[in-house]
Amino acid sequence: xxxxxxxxxxxxxxxxxxxxxxxxxxxxxxxxxxxxxxxxxxxxxxxxxxxxxxxxxxxxxxxxxxxxxxxxxxxxxxxxxxxxxxxxxxxxxxxxxxxxxxxxxxxxxxxxxxxxxxxxxxxxxxxxxxxxxxxxxxxxxxxxxxxxxxxxxxxxxxxxxxxxxxxxxxxxxxxxxxxxxxxxxxxxxxxxxxxxxxxxxxxxxxxxxxxxxxxxxxxxxxxxxxxxxxxxxxxxxxxxxxxxxxxxxxxxxxxxxxxxxxxxxxxxxxxxxxxxxxxxxxxxxxxxxxxxxxxxxxxxxxxxxxxxxxxxxxxxxxxxxxxxxxxxxxxxxxxxxxxxxxxxxxxxxxxxxxxxxxxxxxxxxxxxxxxxxxx
Numbered sequence: 272x273x274x275x276x277x278x279x280x281x282x283x284x285x286x287x288x289x290x291x292x293x294x295x296x297x298x299x300x301x302x303x304x305x306x307x308x309x310x311x312x313x314x315x316x317x318x319x320x321x322x323x324x325x326x327x328x329x330x331x332x333x334x335x336x337x338x339x340x341x342x343x344x345x346x347x348x349x350x351x352x353x354x355x356x357x358x359x360x361x362x363x364x365x366x367x368x369x370x371x372x373x374x375x376x377x378x379x380x381x382x383x384x385x386x387x388x389x390x391x392x393x394x395x396x397x398x399x400x401x402x403x404x405x406x407x408x409x410x411x412x413x414x415x416x417x418x419x420x421x422x423x424x425x426x427x428x429x430x431x432x433x434x435x436x437x438x439x440x441x442x443x444x445x446x447x448x449x450x451x452x453x454x455x456x457x458x459x460x461x462x463x464x465x466x467x468x469x470x471x472x473x474x475x476x477x478x479x480x481x482x483x484x485x486x487x488x489x490x491x492x493x494x495x496x497x498x499x500x501x502x503x504x505x506x507x508x509x510x511x512x513x514x515x516x517x518x519x520x521x522x523x524x525x526x527x528x529x530x531x532x533x534x535x536x537x538x539x540x541x542x543x544x545x546x547x548x549x550x551x552x553x554x555x556x557x558x559x560x561x562x563x564x565x566x567x568x569x570x571x572x573x574x575x576x577x578x579x580x581x582x583x584x585x586x587x588x589x590x591x592x593x594x595x596x597x598x599x600x601x602x603x604x605x606x607x608x609x610x611x612x613x614x615x616x617x618x619x620x621x622x623x624x625x626x627x628x629x630x631x632x633x634x635x636x637x638x639x640x641x642x643x644x645x646x
Contacts, residue, residue: 329512330481332429336390336515337487338475341370344387346465350374353383353458354492363595367486367539368515370572384439385462389470390427391435391513393547401425402467415444421456425470430605434470436463443482485537485598485644491518493643494533497636502627503527511613519613524640527626530610532579532617534603535640542597552582554634555641557600559584563630564605566619573622579605580630582637586644602640604629 272372327335342359350357354375360581362371369388375381405422412418419440424433438459478486491510498507505522512518515538516595549562562581568574580603587598606625607617 278461295478306400327428329429330510332432333390333512333515333518334489335473336368337471337489338476338477339389340476340486341368341387341474342372343474344389344476345370345372345385345475345518347470349462349465350383350385354380355559361539361596364540366514366516367537367598378521380443381441383441383458384437386437386439387466388435388437390432391424392431392513393424393433393435394431395584402460402463404456404467407452407454407456409448411583416512417442417444417448418574419448419452419455421452421459423456423459424533425463425467426634434463434466436466436523437564438462473633483645484596485516485539485586485600488537488644490516490537490644491520493640494518494520494535495638497533498522500639501531501632505531507533510561513615519595519615521611521613522605524626527627529606529608529620529623531626532603532605532613533609534581534601534605534613536601537586537644538599538601539596540599541593541595541600542585542589552634554582554584555638555646557584557586557641557646559600561630561634564619566621575606575623577606577620577629578619579603579617579623579625580633581605582633584637586641586646600640600644602633602637604633 273287274522318622342361345357345359347357350372351374356374356377356379357374359370359372361369365371365386366388368390369386370387371384371635373381374383374385402423402425402530407419407421409417409419415538416480419442420436420438424435426433434607436459440448440458441456478484480486494507494510498505501522503524503526508521508523510520511520518536519532521530521532543560545560545562549560552559552561560583562583564580566575566576566578582602584600585597586600589595606619606623606629607614608623610618613619
């Protein structure tokens, strides 16, 4: 079964496992859960917006964030403290809502990187009107150079969503760092503080990409069509957002023995491989994979032969084999207990039978999901 996220301290700073491929960070290694970031809070003066009381609903904030090109929000004045050449673009680990600014010399010697993620789900409160800075980490990379990293975050207008900035300072092999690892935190803080006015405004800016892409599109757009098309009399509950391109809703039908959780998301990642629990398929002209979830009885507990089904389709192909820049559509139907709350890792109601064949319905409705994405 494909695992999208491993949660750490209820924070999406986590390992994404794609098929059987573990994503290795362009910021220097595996994104892990080895420490809790306590951090410090630095007041910022930003008027209204990111640090102001919530004036938007979650769905309104997600729509605003999808209209912003993350590569447009960096402060180049701060960037020039670390080198004369600054280039913003998406690296392998960047998602649809993130971008990396690389800073260095004109000969492309890299000195610093800053990665921003807009609307990052963070299930801890960040004080309004402040930038919270994490802890610095230093390590030696395989080339022999030194890597210092640190993260900072600032609250958005909606609780539990932040804008995150990861800072990285590079010292080439054979050179001694001119400052301690805390300098990476200073860099991240300075950049994010300077970015706050831009993050307050969230001026619309479309990414410069001529190919069919998922930037700016609403993954939950087809939810009502899915509800109406499923066999039965289903009603959708509130939509839970876990980022600008990731939504969940639980459907209920009084006559059904279970509820149904619908997960819709867009991602920028590697093209998927099915693994032992899945198969290749083509839907609405797009290639992809299908993964069926089946739970066998074990240790006296009942199983569930059909617990749910997930389809992942390639909307835009990767630039090279195993490159992490394909645009993906994910659509999942998962049976959950009556009254269950939306959950990124839903529990299956063991011993129950779902109200329909999950893969048959996921396959039947996949073209609806693809059409809503603009294909």
